[in-house]
Amino acid sequence: MADMAETTETGGRTEAHSAMASSIRLGFLLVGLAALAVAPAFLYPVFLMKLLCFALFACAFNLLIGYTGLLSFGHAAFFGGAAYFTAHAVKEWHWTPELGVLFGVFGAAVLGLVIGFFAIRRQGIYFAMITLALSQMFYFFCLQAEFTKGEDGIQGVPRGHLFGLVDLSVSTNMYYFTLAVFVIGLLIIWRFVNSPFGMILKSIRENEQRAVSLGYSVQYYKLGAFVMSAALAGLAGGVKALVFQFATLTDVTWQMSGEVILMTLLGGIGTLIGPVFGAGLVVTLQNYLATSDFPVTIVTGVVFMACVLLFRRGVVGEFYASRLGRRLGFEHRR
Amino acid sequence: MVLSARGLGMRFGDFNAVSNVDLDVHHARVHALIGPNGAGKTTVFNLLTKFLTPTSGTITLLGTDITGMAPDRVARMGLVRSFQISAVFPHLSVLDNVRVALQRPNGLATQFWRPLSALDRLNERADQLISAVGLSEARNVMAADLSYGRKRVLEIATTLALDPKVLLLDEPMAGMGGEDVAVVAGIIRNVARDRAVLMVEHNLKVVADICDHVTVLQRGEILAEGDYRTVSEDPRVRVAYMGTEEA
Numbered sequence: 078m079a080d081m082a083e084t085t086e087t088g089g090r091t092e093a094h095s096a097m098a099s100s101i102r103l104g105f106l107l108v109g110l111a112a113l114a115v116a117p118a119f120l121y122p123v124f125l126m127k128l129l130c131f132a133l134f135a136c137a138f139n140l141l142i143g144y145t146g147l148l149s150f151g152h153a154a155f156f157g158g159a160a161y162f163t164a165h166a167v168k169e170w171h172w173t174p175e176l177g178v179l180f181g182v183f184g185a186a187v188l189g190l191v192i193g194f195f196a197i198r199r200q201g202i203y204f205a206m207i208t209l210a211l212s213q214m215f216y217f218f219c220l221q222a223e224f225t226k227g228e229d230g231i232q233g234v235p236r237g238h239l240f241g242l243v244d245l246s247v248s249t250n251m252y253y254f255t256l257a258v259f260v261i262g263l264l265i266i267w268r269f270v271n272s273p274f275g276m277i278l279k280s281i282r283e284n285e286q287r288a289v290s291l292g293y294s295v296q297y298y299k300l301g302a303f304v305m306s307a308a309l310a311g312l313a314g315g316v317k318a319l320v321f322q323f324a325t326l327t328d329v330t331w332q333m334s335g336e337v338i339l340m341t342l343l344g345g346i347g348t349l350i351g352p353v354f355g356a357g358l359v360v361t362l363q364n365y366l367a368t369s370d371f372p373v374t375i376v377t378g379v380v381f382m383a384c385v386l387l388f389r390r391g392v393v394g395e396f397y398a399s400r401l402g403r404r405l406g407f408e409h410r411r
Numbered sequence: 412m413v414l415s416a417r418g419l420g421m422r423f424g425d426f427n428a429v430s431n432v433d434l435d436v437h438h439a440r441v442h443a444l445i446g447p448n449g450a451g452k453t454t455v456f457n458l459l460t461k462f463l464t465p466t467s468g469t470i471t472l473l474g475t476d477i478t479g480m481a482p483d484r485v486a487r488m489g490l491v492r493s494f495q496i497s498a499v500f501p502h503l504s505v506l507d508n509v510r511v512a513l514q515r516p517n518g519l520a521t522q523f524w525r526p527l528s529a530l531d532r533l534n535e536r537a538d539q540l541i542s543a544v545g546l547s548e549a550r551n552v553m554a555a556d557l558s559y560g561r562k563r564v565l566e567i568a569t570t571l572a573l574d575p576k577v578l579l580l581d582e583p584m585a586g587m588g589g590e591d592v593a594v595v596a597g598i599i600r601n602v603a604r605d606r607a608v609l610m611v612e613h614n615l616k617v618v619a620d621i622c623d624h625v626t627v628l629q630r631g632e633i634l635a636e637g638d639y640r641t642v643s644e645d646p647r648v649r650v651a652y653m654g655t656e657e658a
Contacts, residue, residue: 273514273530274523280511283500290460290498291512291573292486293520301523 101405105350113256122252123320128360129259130317135340135352136266137309142338143347144270145302146282150205150334151192151212152310155185157328158215159311164231164324165224174237174245178258178315185311186304188215193303197296209331216329230325234318251320258316262309267349269305278302339377343384345391354393413438413473413607414459414490414577420467421454421631428454429631432468436577441599441608443618443639446628447651452611453495455628456581459609460492461485473576487515489576493566493583495611501555505546508554508565509537512572537572544568544598560591567595571602578602580610584617596621619643627651 116125134156141147159181167177192215196207219225226232236245245251269275281288281295288295318324327333336359344355359377366373388395396402414436421429429451436442444452457463459470461482469478477485486492500508513533514520522529541547544564549557554565563583570578583599584592592614599608600621612618618625618639625642627634635645642648 268526269523271527272523272525273519273527274521276507276511276527276530277514277520279503280500283502284498286462286494287498287500287569288511289462289483290486290492290494291569292483292491292515294481294483305523 098405109350110260117249117252122248124360124364126252126255126320127317127364128357129255130313130320131337131340131360132353132356133259133262133316134310134313135337135344135356136263136349137306137313138337139341139346139348139352140266140269140309141302141306142341143351144275144282145278145299147197147299147303148201148205148338149196149208149303149306150331150338151196151208151210151215152306152337153329153331153333154192154212154215155189155307155310156314156317156337157219157324157326157330157333158188159185159314160318160324160328161219161225161231162311163315164234164318167237167319168231168234169224173241174239174254174319177237178312178319181315181318182308182311185314186308188311189304189307190300193300193307197299197303209334212329212334213331216326216331219326219329225324225326228326230323231318232323234322234324236319236322245319255316255320258312262312263349263353266309270349274298274301339381341391343381343391345394345397348391348393348397351391351393355391358392412436414609415471416455416459416468417471418468419455419458419465419470421451421458421463422466427631429458429465432628432631432633434459434626436607436609437624438576438607439604440623441603441610441621442624442626443622444609444611444626444628445613445615445618446634449630450628451631452628453581454631456492456579456611460490460579486573489573490579491570491573491575491577492579493563493570493581495581495585499554499557499562499565499569502553504551504553505541505557505565506534506537506550509540509569509572510534512569513537516573540568540572543571545594560587563587564591564595564598567598575606577607577609580608580612582611582613584612584614592617615643 138149138152141149162184163177163181166172166180167174172180192208192211195211196204199207220227236251238244239254243250245254277288277293277298281293281298285295314328317328340355340359341352342355343358344353345351362377362380363373366376384392390398412435416432416434419429419432419434420427432455444455446452454463458465461477461480465478469476471477472485472488472490475488477488500511503511510530510533513536514530517533519530519533538547541550544567546561546565546568549561554562557565567583580599583595587595596617599610602608622639625639626636627642627648629651634651635642635648
């Protein structure tokens, strides 16, 4: 009976601590939002917008690896693809920016459906290789297709007027639009993960065979998560095209797929804010080292190695799993 | 008869893991599948639940031929299994483990726009199941933190959550202490009142106590069949188990 008593106590403590963790999370969230709201007064808005776009991209990627256990090596196709779709719709068809971004999201979702349809049939390294191969095919398509303008990319994309009213060529307006998209994106991910559907995804990640034996068609769930992740990566890519006013091959290369893995690993797989943190770290390093003579890739490489060796769960994941994190009631998989 | 197999066979290259197995599982009866290690018991389980596709033979569940069906569809038809190595969702709580099983039959498995609190209406049934296997005290504990025996009973609770017509249990007592064995045996006896149970079990005392029918496998083939007394007195079974007829 001794272990019985112990488990009861653990059970009670878990509930109380989850409540504490929720309020701490909410506190962090509000502080973070307030900081982001006033940030343009202190930091270069384009840098902040780039950071937000990559943070959303990393969160979208994390939706797949962190909550479904699928490591995609082809997410650049959705991010960069959506950038092309949005840029084309806004520049050539003169669509308003919000419709352009939605078109990018739609395009990325369709692309996700096609790539996901083939990829989810395999697991582990084979899944990663199929996503890589298909995204490389898409890269080649972007290189050859006429509407992407080859190596030049689509340049001079107008930011336009949001809903025909707000002039996004004003940097501050564009920043708050990007921030709003980022927050909406995070809310969507949060809802998706903490929903009945998200619960089944977690169970598939935990024990796929058991989920099958309980009657779940795991392929549909995986495909659903893949398409959602692709669509959100597309949301980030579409907004990025408006921020920088161009869409180029850089965003569809395999290096971009690698970079988002790096960001997510650095921050912490399976944590909601970990990828935001990881993206912030990588983008900041890139930004501040861009003007120095020292090669950026060497520094990011060293940071990555140090993080993997010291913080196996990523910086945020490691905090959640630390004694302090657990005392505060954060849960993290071991 | 709810589940039936005819001429079931499985070849891995040149190796015949299972050959020509006929099996009939009846409603409201506990049917044991026993045999020495490597006899092919788990392979038969994998074939019946379609986790493996047989190289020969047919399987019928409730009058429907399921030989070519996918395992998740077979599960939805009411044939649900447990695994030899305890299959729980380790980083979900006991309650969530059972709720995951209840989500599909209650139409709460696809909503990605609804909050998790939508699952609260499953709590009453989940608590009944948790209490039935004696895990109420550990309701909010993560499954990974449970003892081995408790993981096994949690697995039985999640399996029962689907209210299966046929329950396949792969060594449900393996690794359990004597007290837990008695509890689980009681649970199995109880659930077999209104459904068919097929179980692989090494504990022959349990087989003698709760099973109505026994099939003995050896090297992938059926060696003997009947009630426990008939089977245990069969000289071929004694040789298979003990290496001598006198044992």
